[in-house]
Amino acid sequence: MKRFNNILCVVALGAGRKPALERAVTLAENNQASLMVIDVTERITAGIGMPEGGPISADLQAAIVSAHEQELNALIEPYRQRVTLQTRVLIGTPFLEIIREVLRNGRDLVIKTAESWEWHDRLFGSDDMHLLRKCPCPVWLIKPQATKAYRRILAAVDVDDTYPPQEMESRHALNRQLLEMASSLALADFAELHVVHAWDAIGESVMRSASMRTPEEKIIAYVEQERQHHAANLGVLMREGAAFAGQDALDYLKPRTHLVKGLARKEIPALAKKIEADLVVMGTVGRTGVPGFIVGNTAETILNQIDCSVLAIKPPGFVTLVTLED
Numbered sequence: 001m002k003r004f005n006n007i008l009c010v011v012a013l014g015a016g017r018k019p020a021l022e023r024a025v026t027l028a029e030n031n032q033a034s035l036m037v038i039d040v041t042e043r044i045t046a047g048i049g050m051p052e053g054g055p056i057s058a059d060l061q062a063a064i065v066s067a068h069e070q071e072l073n074a075l076i077e078p079y080r081q082r083v084t085l086q087t088r089v090l091i092g093t094p095f096l097e098i099i100r101e102v103l104r105n106g107r108d109l110v111i112k113t114a115e116s117w118e119w120h121d122r123l124f125g126s127d128d129m130h131l132l133r134k135c136p137c138p139v140w141l142i143k144p145q146a147t148k149a150y151r152r153i154l155a156a157v158d159v160d161d162t163y164p165p166q167e168m169e170s171r172h173a174l175n176r177q178l179l180e181m182a183s184s185l186a187l188a189d190f191a192e193l194h195v196v197h198a199w200d201a202i203g204e205s206v207m208r209s210a211s212m213r214t215p216e217e218k219i220i221a222y223v224e225q226e227r228q229h230h231a232a233n234l235g236v237l238m239r240e241g242a243a244f245a246g247q248d249a250l251d252y253l254k255p256r257t258h259l260v261k262g263l264a265r266k267e268i269p270a271l272a273k274k275i276e277a278d279l280v281v282m283g284t285v286g287r288t289g290v291p292g293f294i295v296g297n298t299a300e301t302i303l304n305q306i307d308c309s310v311l312a313i314k315p316p317g318f319v320t321l322v323t324l325e326d
Contacts, residue, residue: 003184004028006105009037010098010112013071019146020113021075027111028083030188035085037076038101039068040094065089095130099322102137114141114309132284132303132312136320138181140311150189150278150309155182156268156302158283159197159233174283174315175237176244181313182281183245186253191278193255195238196271198264199230231259269305281311 009024011017021037028035044061068089076087090097098110115128131139157175161168179195186193201223207214234257242250260267272280282302303310 003031003033004109005031005033006107007031007033007035007109007111008098008101008105008107009035010094010110011037011039011072011075012113013039013068017075017113017144019144019148020111020140020142021079022148023140023142023146024111025079025083025085027109028085035083036088036101036105036107037072037085038088038090038098039072040090040092040097041065041068042093043091061091065091095127095134096322098131099135099320100324102135103320103322103324108137109140110135110137111140111142113144129300129303134320134322136314136318138311138313140309142309143307146309147278150185150191152192152194152275152277153182153186153189153279153281154194154196154268154272154275154277155179156196156198156264156280156282157234157237158264159230159237160199161233170315170317171283174313176240177313177316178281178283179237179241180245181311183241183249183253183255185279185281185311187249193253194258194271194275194277195234195255196258196260196268197230197234198260198262198267199226200262201226227259227261234259265301265305268302272306272308277306277308279309279311280306281313284312284314 004027007024007028009021011021024035024037027033041064044057044064069087072087072089076085079085088101090101098112101107102110110131112128112131115126128141132141155178157178158171159175163171182193182195185191204219204223206212207219207222238250238255238257241255258271260271268280268282271277280302303312
C-alpha cells in the first residue's frame, strides 16, 4: 500500500484549517512519517517614502513572521504528543514557496486547506490551482468543512487506449498510482471505494447526422462495441490492482466500478455529487510537448465543479518549472 514518508502540511491564519492539520497528523502517525507544518506570509514591499529592505520594512516583516510563528506553535501544540513535527514560516508568494519547500526537502505529499472563491462559486482558489499545475508531488486539498473520516472515496481513472505509446505508458502508471492511493486511504478510513471511468463513442454524433444517414442498428452496435472495449480495459486495471494494492485489500474494499458514458468533465463531477463523495482522487496529465505544464482543460473543468476534497497526482516523470531561485 502507498506510504508517505515526508509530509508537508500548509496552514494559514483563520478558520477552517484544522481538518487539513488533523488529517496530516493522522497520516504521519499511521505512516511513521516526518511532518513539517508551514505557514506562508507575503513579503513586505516598500511603501511611499520607505526604502526597500530598510529598517522599517525589515522590522515590520520580522514582526509579522513572529506573530505567525506564535500562532502556528499554539495551533500544533495539542498534536506534539502524537507525532514529531516541525514548524516554519516562509516568506513570499505562497504557491512558489510551498513548491520550493517540496523541492528543497523532498516532500512526497502536500496537504492544504482548499481556498474558497465564494464569488465564483468555486472551491479552489488561485494558489490551489497553481499547486495543482506545478507542484511535483501529490497535492491534497481538503475542504474546510471536511469530516475527520471519509465515507466515500472516488478514484477517477482513464483507461482509454487511443493515446500515443509513450503517453499510454505514463497514463497506465498514473492509473496504478491512483488506484493504489485511493485503496490505501479507503482502508484507513473504512470508506467505500468507487472507481470511475468516463468513456465516449467517438463519431457517434456524426454517424447520427443527416449527412451520413447511418442505420440506427449499426450505431447501436458500434456504441456497444466501444462500451465493451472500455469495460474490458477497466476490468484489466482492477485485476492489476490486486498486484499493487493487494488482493486482500481489494477483497475487503469490494470497489464499486462506474463505467459512465459521456465527457469526463461532466460525468465525473456528476457522479461525485450523486454518491456524495468526500474525496476525489484524480490525475493531472501534462500536455504532450510542453514540459512542466500540467492539468488540461478536462481536469481543470472537473476541479471547478466539485465541492469535496481532492487528492491530485502527477504522472511519473513530471518536472516542475518552478526553481529554487527567484
